[in-house]
Amino acid sequence: MDSVNGMIEIxxxxxxxxxxxxxxxxxxxxxRGRVLAIVGPNGAGKTTLIKSILGLxxxxxxxxxxxxxxxxxxxxxxxxIGYMPQIGRFPExxxxxDLFAMLKDxxxxxxxxxxxxxxxxxxxxxxxxPLRVLSGGTxxxxxxxxxxxxxxxxxxxxxxxxxxxxxxxxxxxxxILALRSAGKTFVLTSHVMSELEExxxxxxxxxxxxxLFVGALDDLKKITHQVTLERxxxxxxxxxxxxxxx
Amino acid sequence: MSTxxxxxxxxxxxxxxxxxxxxxxxxFAIVAxxxxxxxxxxxxxQLSLINVxxxxxxxxxxxxxxxxxxxxxxxxxxxxxxxxxxxxLYGGLYLGLTIPLIVVFTIGIGLPFAVRGLDLxxxxxxxxxLGGGIVLTCVFSGLATLIAVRFEDRLRGLGVAIGAxxxxxxxxxGFVLFVLAAFSSYPLERVTLGLMMANPIDIxxxxxxxxxxxxxxxxxxGAVFLKFFDGPAGVIxxxxxxxxxxxxxxxxxxxxxxxxxx
Numbered sequence: 233m234d235s236v237n238g239m240i241e242i243x244x245x246x247x248x249x250x251x252x253x254x255x256x257x258x259x260x261x262x263x264r265g266r267v268l269a270i271v272g273p274n275g276a277g278k279t280t281l282i283k284s285i286l287g288l289x290x291x292x293x294x295x296x297x298x299x300x301x302x303x304x305x306x307x308x309x310x311x312x313i314g315y316m317p318q319i320g321r322f323p324e325x326x327x328x329x330d331l332f333a334m335l336k337d338x339x340x341x342x343x344x345x346x347x348x349x350x351x352x353x354x355x356x357x358x359x360x361x362p363l364r365v366l367s368g369g370t371x372x373x374x375x376x377x378x379x380x381x382x383x384x385x386x387x388x389x390x391x392x393x394x395x396x397x398x399x400x401x402x403x404x405x406x407x408i409l410a411l412r413s414a415g416k417t418f419v420l421t422s423h424v425m426s427e428l429e430e431x432x433x434x435x436x437x438x439x440x441x442x443x444l445f446v447g448a449l450d451d452l453k454k455i456t457h458q459v460t461l462e463r464x465x466x467x468x469x470x471x472x473x474x475x476x477x478x
Numbered sequence: 479m480s481t482x483x484x485x486x487x488x489x490x491x492x493x494x495x496x497x498x499x500x501x502x503x504x505x506f507a508i509v510a511x512x513x514x515x516x517x518x519x520x521x522x523x524q525l526s527l528i529n530v531x532x533x534x535x536x537x538x539x540x541x542x543x544x545x546x547x548x549x550x551x552x553x554x555x556x557x558x559x560x561x562x563x564x565x566x567l568y569g570g571l572y573l574g575l576t577i578p579l580i581v582v583f584t585i586g587i588g589l590p591f592a593v594r595g596l597d598l599x600x601x602x603x604x605x606x607x608l609g610g611g612i613v614l615t616c617v618f619s620g621l622a623t624l625i626a627v628r629f630e631d632r633l634r635g636l637g638v639a640i641g642a643x644x645x646x647x648x649x650x651x652g653f654v655l656f657v658l659a660a661f662s663s664y665p666l667e668r669v670t671l672g673l674m675m676a677n678p679i680d681i682x683x684x685x686x687x688x689x690x691x692x693x694x695x696x697x698x699x700g701a702v703f704l705k706f707f708d709g710p711a712g713v714i715x716x717x718x719x720x721x722x723x724x725x726x727x728x729x730x731x732x733x734x735x736x737x738x739x740x
Contacts, residue, residue, distance in 0.1 A: 249739070286559045288740040307561045315559035321552035325495035326488065334488040338481060338560050362495075378556075388559075 239264045239386055239417040240285060245294030247280055254280045256441040257294070262434070267408065267418040269428040269449075271465055272438035278421045279318070281438065282388055285419070286315055298386065311339055314384035318391045320375025324364035328355075328374045331363070332381060339382055346383045349376060352403045372396055376404055380411075387411070387418045393427060405431060425462035435461070437468055444468060481562045485570025486577070493546065494578040502538050502579075506530075506586030514590055520600045521690070524607050527587065528686050531611045532679055535583065536618040537643050543575050543622025544639040548632040555740050568623070568735045572728060576619040580612050587611070606689045610682040613720055617678045618643075620727035627735045650677050667702040678723040681716060 238261035247255040254277045262268045270278045283289040285296060287303060287310065295302060298309050322331055336345065350356060353373045358366060366374070372395040379387060387408070393401040408418060408431055422428050428435070435452050437445040445452060445468060449461065458464040493499060509530055513523035547554075550571070557567055591604055621642055629635035654673050658666060674680040688707050706712040 247739075283740060288555060288558050290737070290739055307563055309561070310559060311561040313559065315556070317552065317556055317559075319552060320556075321549075322556075323489070323492035323550065323553055325492045330488060330491065334484070335560060337484045337487075338557070338562055 238262050239299055240419070241295075241297045242281075242285075243295050245281070245284060245291050245296065247277075247284065247289060247291045254441050255284070255291070258438075258441070258443045260436055260443060260446055262417060262419060264417055265412065265415045266433040267412050267420065267431050268434045268436060269432035270419065270421045270436045270438060271425070271428065271461075273469070276438040277441040278438055279390065282390055282419065282421065285388060286310065286313065311382075312385045314379035314382060314387045316375055316379035316387075316389040316392055318394065320371045320378075322363045322371070322374070325362050327362055328359040328366075328377075331374070331378065332359075335378065335381065344383045346380055347377075349380045349404075349407055352407070353377065353400060368395055369397060369400065373400060380407065385416060387416060389418065389420050391422055392420065393422065393424065401427075425460070425465060429461040432461075435465075437465060439469065481566040482569040482573070485557070485562075485567055486573045489550075489570060489574025490578050493575060494581065496546070496578075498542055499578055499582050502542070503582035503586035505534070506583060507589055510587050511590040514594065520591065520594070520596055521603060524600070524603050525690050527607060528610075528683070528690070531587075531607065531614070532683055533647060535611045535614045536647060536679060539576075539579055539615045539618035540622045540625075540639045540643050541636070542579070543619045544626050544632075544635050546575060547571065547623060547626035548635065551626075558740060564736045565732050568627075568728075568732050572620065572623045572731070575623065576616055579615045579619060583611050583615060584608055603689065606686060610686050613724070614678060614682055616724045617720075617727070620724060620731070624727045624731035624734070627731055627738060646677055646679050651680070654680075671703065671706060675715060675719045678720060681719055681723075685716060 240260070240262040242258060242260040245255055245258040245260075246253070258277075258281065260281075270281060272278055280289055284291050285298070285303075287307070297303065299312070301309060303309055322328075326334075332345075350359070353376075355370060355373050355377070358370055359374075363371065363374070376389075376392060376396075379389060389408075392404055392408075396404065405427070408420075412418060418431075420428065420431065429449070432449050434447060435445065435449050436443060437452075445455075452464050452468075453459065453461070456464040456467045458467055510523065510527060513526050514520060517523045517526065554567070554571070558564070587608060588604070591600075596604065622639060625635050625639050625642070629638060654670070657673065658670065661669075674684055684703060685707065688704055707716065
């Protein structure tokens with residue numbers, strides 16, 4: 233993390249669901265204009281971390297600030313975030329156009345609309361149909377288009393390419409890289425390491441709610457003496473290597 | 479307030495196109511039409527409709543409501559990631575469910591009467607019937623919204639919803655009858671009145687039956703009830719009880735929803 237004043241700054245974030253500690257004093261800084269990949273096995277706390285940033289989950293302790301402003305209380309900060317949930321499930325009887333109009337309404341009419349992804353996905357002819365008749369892949373494209381629609385500063389994408397065909401997945405990745413060059417910040421999760429390797433500048437590795445590594449992708453490979461992210465992450469999960477990094 | 483109206487607008491647009499809701503409206507239209515056609519007299523038809531309304535409106539509001547909101551869960555998460563207040567979103571979800579139910583119910587029952595044309599007194603009786611159904615919709619969709627945010631597991635939530643309906647429609651009346659039978663040698667008019675006020679379905683049932691001159695069939699108890707409902711105290715207590723039944727689930731739901739982790 234080179235940037236002193238990150239887009240997202242998280243310190244000592246903890247959250248427990250009953251007896252299960254999902255996040256244990258997590259620290260994380262996401263630099264402006266960078267792509268951060270959160271990796272870790274299932275149940276490591278990735279989704280809880282993302283939902284804490286979005287304010288969907290209330291942390292037990294710790295601080296989160298977005299662009300220098302602490303979150304909590306005020307909801308206005310979410311206007312600068314584009315969120316793509318893991319699964320796009322929408323009201324069955326509405327069309328994608330209704331959905332776009334609804335979110336546009338909720339964000340106030342002034343939002344600048346970026347429909348580039350809709351055109352690149354070639355889904356314009358599907359937008360007027362009720363969402364219940366759309367295929368899973370098309371719904372996922374609508375889900376992605378929603379996150380990109382309001383030209384946010386910060387994108388939070390939870391497994392963005394899951395359920396997309398290779399072509400659509402490349403279109404989405406290109407869009408991410410193009411916006412990154414334009415100075416936007418991304419937080420991604422994915423289980424496809426090769427994909428993260430293509431996109432990510434930085435990696436945050438979560439295991440059992442603890443942040444075991446945060447840093448540049450290249451540093452991670454250097455520390456673990458591995459050439460691919462997949463190998464590097466696998467070797468992090470063995471305690472001998474995980475120890476000295478934190 | 480505006481966020482609430484925006485959520486309401488789209489949520490209602492979605493719910494009103496649901497085939498279950500359309501079936502609900504058609505059901506009431508068929509029942510009302512049938513009773514009018516074979517009973518002849520609109521007042522008799524309305525009297526018979528009271529029992530259908532008291533049974534079906536709470537059931538549909540609470541079951542359709544919980545299922546609908548459980549299905550909307552992921553979408554609610556997406557909405558929560560937008561810049562809006564949770565209490566406003568809750569209000570939008572509640573009204574987006576309640577208003578389509580009310581619209582469909584009103585059209586379903588009202589249409590068969592409207593096409594026939596009624597005299598003034600049947601219109602006021604019809605208005606009372608519709609009003610009763612609308613109040614019950616508000617109460618039970620409020621309970622449905624509360625249940626859907628309170629219980630994470632949808633099967634359990636649905637069980638609680640059906641349980642609540644059974645309790646208020648069947649079990650509670652059984653309990654009241656048991657009390658009346660067990661203490662039959664005491665004057666129980668006031669106690670009964672109190673027990674009735676604790677159940678929204680009973681409040682609506684009493685208010686409607688008394689409007690339809692059903693009090694004459696209930697003997698001395700009916701006379702006591704009639705006296706109570708005609709006086710200003712009775713009106714105030716009834717309205718207060720119904721207001722409580724509508725607002726309490728909403729208040730509890732907003733509280734739960736505001737603190738909930740998604």
